[in-house]
Structure formats: structure tokens, C-alpha cells
Amino acid sequence: MKSSIIQTIDVVLLTIKNSTLHVALLKRENPPFQDHYALPGGYVHEQEDNDCLDSALRVLKTKMGIRPPYLEQLETFSGKYRDPRGWSVSVVYFALVPLEVIEAANTPLASLADIDDVKELPFDHAEIIKTTISRIRNKAQYSSLPCFLAGETFTLPALQKIYEICLNEKLNKVSFRRKIAEMDVIEEVAGQLSRQGAYRPAKIYKLKSPYLDKLKTLESGL
Amino acid sequence: MKSSIIQTIDVVLLTIKNSTLHVALLKRENPPFQDHYALPGGYVHEQEDNDCLDSALRVLKTKMGIRPPYLEQLETFSGKYRDPRGWSVSVVYFALVPLEVIEAANTPLASLADIDDVKELPFDHAEIIKTTISRIRNKAQYSSLPCFLAGETFTLPALQKIYEICLNEKLNKVSFRRKIAEMDVIEEVAGQLSRQGAYRPAKIYKLKSPYLDKLKTLESGL
DNA sequence: ATAATAGTGTCTGTAAGACATTATCAA
């Protein structure tokens, strides 16, 4: 007898909007929880997908119109009661993308929710989001993870702001720059400067190409 | 139509033997890979198990005769080709236990393999073990994880040795003790001393009860 | 010049590692 366990994947797609982390939610088109907002997800397709990472990429592409450069497995949530349809296993992935990427996709049923405002969600999705935030706070301390939230080019003050939003704390400017330099993942875009107002413009940087879709980690944190 | 995806769990059970990390392997009683040694694992049982963690505990109990105090989800391995039977998903957990626990269980088909000697194993089990070692090396730097490899009571020099085996590097004695003190997870067993030879005996410690089955983490590492 | 932010130099306190000293046991 074949198993009747429901095999799905879900994706926590995060971005920064209005200086806070936001999560992408999608209005469900089918039961259960039809018309409720929930994490984008779907069944694993044995024919199309070579593994669950493939499934996650497919769901992001078809349901959100997004191809994220970085996608990491978070954890697997399973159990008899988390889905009203029955025993289910959901392999959860998370991705970080700049806001522009989400806005460019312009998916009709998608919406961005401030992670501090997310209260009740279908299934165990609220808990999944909390776990993701913990993981990101942790990794932001000693890796280039938050860089994926920045656009193609960015300034150091902007990048520091992104790190501060991820970590939920102010950072020391000198220490921050020392760490970024030590990490050695960004390079100056020669000649360009950001002109934001009546003050000194900042230098423009971009991720070095090996780290556009790969994490770099440090021994000790920020 | 019901899914035909194979839903399993596997467990990486680690211990220290002869001053090196060893992994518990079990001779497979059924195909595929019958009679080959592989990680203990099995199908998720919808009726008996409330979630995959339950499945892992059940497998460890029934196949290995062990009830580990600490069991953590490692990662989920999935795909079309990792299992000759077809598309499969395996949620992998890992546990650390003192050697005595494994020896006391005395499971006939079990064997302990030095992690440096593990070369080829069925499925993607060799890769799974490598991933586990990475996770442990990482967590040993800033948590009480290696304490689960120690017996009920232990000395500080013995605990340092365990940390050194996990991290694969020598540690500074003073720094190590400072960190353990800061972590505040162990307490002296009053009056007792270890008598190992013709030299000063060491004080005996044990894990504080809240940390017998729970991890404690530090902000910064060893 | 002024205001505002970008970027850098330097000092200080803290914490980790190296080293040395003292303690405690059996033979």
C-alpha cells in the first residue's frame, strides 16, 4: 500500500519594506483555508521536480513569478494535525530578495505582511515564520546573508541599515565596516556615487560575483 | 490519486569511542541494500507517530534500543534518485549519546564506525553524516551540545577532551573553563573526586537538570 | 559658510590565549 502522507513544500520569502522585514503571503485559491493568506507552497511533483529544492523553486516561479538567487532549507514541519487534510510533511525553504524583485513580479494574489503584524495564519505558518526570523537573526551575525536583501548595488550605510533590521539592533559603524571588509564579499563600483541629498554622497558597492547566490560566513560574529 | 513518494526518517547517532567520533550503523534486514550497513531509519508510521520526531524516537527505540535525551532535526534529504525505490524524502535527525548508552543497548546488528573511516554507504548516507559533522562542529563552538556525549558525571578535563574531539582542535584550558562557567550548565557533585592514577584527582561535575535534554547557547564562541 | 551624512583614525576596555604557579594525589 502506498503512503497517504501529504508531501508539500512551503517558502518563506522575505524582503525589507518601510525599514522592517516583510513576508510574502499568497491568497489561497483552493481549500483548505481558501481565500486566506498563507505562505506560498504546494505539492511536490514527482515528475517535474528532481528534489524538494526544485519544488520550492518551481512554486516561487509559477506562483510568485520570482527566481531567487539564494534559497536555503529552513526545517521540515510534519505531523498528524498541522494540516486538516491529514498527516503531512512540509519541507520549508526561505529566500531573501530585494523589494524591487517582488514589486517587479507584481503577482495579483500576493501581499507583503510586516513580520511583527503576522498573527494568525493557516496551518503552522505563523510558527514557521518565527523560526525563519530566528535563523536569519542568527546567520546575520556572522554571514553575508542580509546582502541578499540589498539590491544589485548599494551603499555601505544602506547595507548597515539592512543588517540592523535583520538583527533588530543598532550596530557600530566602525566594527560593521571592519567585518564587511574582513568578509570580503563586496567591491566598489568605480566612479559611481549615490546622490541622496544635500550632503556627501556614498560610494556604491555590489556583491562580488561568487557571492551573488552563495553565502560567506565568518568565524566570529559582528 | 495518492502520492507515491517514499516518506522516511533517518537518524545519525553519534558517540565518542577511542577518542574519535563514531556513528552508529545498522545492518539492513531488507532490500534495498540488504545486509549492508546504513544509518538507522525507517518509514514514517501515520498511525503510531504524531510527527517525524516521534518516528525518529520510535526507530531509535525499536531498532537500536536507545532513548536519547537530545534529538535535533538536521535537514531533509529528498529527490528522485537517492533511493532506488523511487522519489523519496528523508527527514534526518541526529543524536549524541555517551558510549555506555550504546553498549548497554547491545543491539546485535549495530556497529560503530569511525567517522573518518566511513567511505561508501547506501543512499546518500555518507553525505548525511558529513553534514551532521559540520553541524556539530559549528554548534560545539557556542553551545553545550558536546555535553550530551559525556556520561552522567564527568570531570572538566574529560569534558574539554570531548569538546576538542568535536571541534577537531586543541582548546586553551583557561578559556575553555571560562566559557563553561559562563554557560552555567554544569554543577559540582559535592564530595566526589575521580581517581585515575597517581596524581591529583579531578572534581566531578554533572549537567544541571534543566540542561539534561536541552541545549544552552552562548552569544560568542569558545 | 552651513548642514548633513560619508568615511576614517585612534583610544580604551574587554576578553581570549599563553604562561606560570599552586594544589593534590600515589608511589
Place this chain on the structure above:
DNA sequence: TTGATAATGTCTTACAGACACTATTAT
């Protein structure tokens, strides 16, 4: 007393954070 290991005290060095100073732009 000696030899071996346990435990702790102290010095040195490295690094993170605080602060201040310089740089660069528009008005």
C-alpha cells in the same frame, strides 16, 4: 620527595566599541 595531572592566577595581545575628526556634497 617525586612525578603526574588538576586548578587557578596573571600577563599579554587582539579585537570590538566609543569617540572624534576629516571629507564631500547642495544650498
